[in-house]
Amino acid sequence: MRVLVRGAGVAGLAVAHELAVGGAEVTLVEREPAPGGGASWYAGGMLAPFCERESAEPAVLVLGRNAARWWQAALPGLVRFEGTLVVAPPRDSGELARFAARTEGARRLDAAAVAALEPDLAGRFRSGLFFGQEAHLDPRRALLRLHARLVTLGVRCHFGRTAPPPGQRFERTVDCTGMAAGRPGLRGVRGEMLYLETGEIALSRPVRLIHPRFPVYVVPRGAGRFMVGATMIESAAEGPVSARSMMELLNAAYALHPAFGEARVVEASSGVRPAYADNLPRIEAEGDRLFVNGFHRHGFLLAPALAARAARLVLSHDAEPENSDETDRQRQGARVGSDDARSAAGRAEVPRQLLRDSGQ
Numbered sequence: 001m002r003v004l005v006r007g008a009g010v011a012g013l014a015v016a017h018e019l020a021v022g023g024a025e026v027t028l029v030e031r032e033p034a035p036g037g038g039a040s041w042y043a044g045g046m047l048a049p050f051c052e053r054e055s056a057e058p059a060v061l062v063l064g065r066n067a068a069r070w071w072q073a074a075l076p077g078l079v080r081f082e083g084t085l086v087v088a089p090p091r092d093s094g095e096l097a098r099f100a101a102r103t104e105g106a107r108r109l110d111a112a113a114v115a116a117l118e119p120d121l122a123g124r125f126r127s128g129l130f131f132g133q134e135a136h137l138d139p140r141r142a143l144l145r146l147h148a149r150l151v152t153l154g155v156r157c158h159f160g161r162t163a164p165p166p167g168q169r170f171e172r173t174v175d176c177t178g179m180a181a182g183r184p185g186l187r188g189v190r191g192e193m194l195y196l197e198t199g200e201i202a203l204s205r206p207v208r209l210i211h212p213r214f215p216v217y218v219v220p221r222g223a224g225r226f227m228v229g230a231t232m233i234e235s236a237a238e239g240p241v242s243a244r245s246m247m248e249l250l251n252a253a254y255a256l257h258p259a260f261g262e263a264r265v266v267e268a269s270s271g272v273r274p275a276y277a278d279n280l281p282r283i284e285a286e287g288d289r290l291f292v293n294g295f296h297r298h299g300f301l302l303a304p305a306l307a308a309r310a311a312r313l314v315l316s317h318d319a320e321p322e323n324s325d326e327t328d329r330q331r332q333g334a335r336v337g338s339d340d341a342r343s344a345a346g347r348a349e350v351p352r353q354l355l356r357d358s359g360q
């Protein structure tokens with residue numbers, strides 16, 4: 001079967017991978033000159049389904065718990081299985097207990113245990129949480145390596161174009177163009193992030209700092225480079241990081257360790273996360289097209305599960321739209337497209353088809 005995949009963000013690359021592995025003849029088009037022309041380029045690369053449960057639907061944990069293994073199998077050596085450390089400044093230590101109550105899979109740490117995990121944080125935090133089953137990867141390397149793997153699998157990749165070369169015919173199209181897809185109910189959630197460089201501190205794993213307004217984290221990239229992210233702003237506006245966001249991100253890094261005060265800011269960027277009202281991704285069918293979109297904060301975490309499902313739908317000629325598996329409340333929430341609708345979607349209700357396909 002000949003399939004066209006549009007968009008070489010994490011969703012499009014993962015879908016193309018699953019289709020090619022499944023035996024499809026895949027062509028990929030991306031409007032930018034290289035992979036990762038959208039939100040994917042700015043991600044933290046955390047594969048953190050347990051921590052994300054603090055604010056996300058149960059489906060995020062169910063669908064995301066095997067993601068690290070998928071990435072490891074597709075791109076050996078890329079994933080770091082170091083877990084996630086969560087800490088809070090002393091004034092917010094009550095928030096740490098709240099975080100623990102809203103999540104599962106954490107081990108409580110005292111100051112000595114925090115120091116044992118991250119020696120450079122010794123003496124800085126009296127307590128913490130350790131989510132040992134979590135992992136992380138470098139998203140930019142992941143995108144480039146996944147593209148290289150697609151080439152070895154025979155996928156024809158065309159960059160700098162929105163349509164395939166003339167004269168080609170495809171039985172199915174899978175649209176993974178993120179915000180550009182303009183799907184009904186899709187909204188943008190702006191995320192601003194920084195790259196800092198310092199040789200004064202070393203971390204082995206992502207460290208989340210409890211923050212009153214948005215989850216702040218520092219992810220080590222190696223060679224003294226750290227990604228600090230990320231704001232959550234209800235806006236599809238691209239463009240430079242605001243002064244306020246820059247101050248908040250830098251303050252958080254400084255609160256984690258004062259050595260970040262001397263770090264070089266080597267990048268300040270923003271990406272717009274495509275999201276539906278319930279903040280869960282969807283696969284929608286329209287004629288011979290499938291739309292795979294709405295990954296919100298979880299593109300690297302949930303793309304493997306959604307890509308596998310999209311590939312199964314395509315290869316089995318099944319055109320059943322994903323939405324038919326949602327609860328009425330989730331459907332209603334997605335139509336309304338508001339924060340109220342998000343809570344109306346209900347934390348306890350998981351799309352049944354998604355659970356079935358993840359083997360749960």
Ligand SMILES: Cc1cc2nc3c(=O)[nH]c(=O)nc-3n(C[C@H](O)[C@H](O)[C@H](O)COP(=O)(O)OP(=O)(O)OC[C@H]3O[C@@H](n4cnc5c(N)ncnc54)[C@H](O)[C@@H]3O)c2cc1C
Pocket residue numbers: 006007008009010011012029030031032035036037038039040041042043044045046047161162163176177178179180181190191192193229230231270271272273274292293294295296297298299300301302
């Ligand atoms: C700051 C930040 C931090 C994040 N951290 C994490 C994290 O730690 N873990 C995690 O799992 N997720 C994280 N995310 C979320 C994740 O990045 C997104 O969910 C994911 O990138 C969405 O991927 P996508 O492929 O759907 O969209 P995109 O990455 O936006 O890809 C869409 C692609 O389609 C292309 N395109 C657009 N129009 C066309 C067209 N007409 N023809 C062809 N191509 C087209 C675009 O150029 C782009 O390359 C983060 C996001 C941000 C912004």
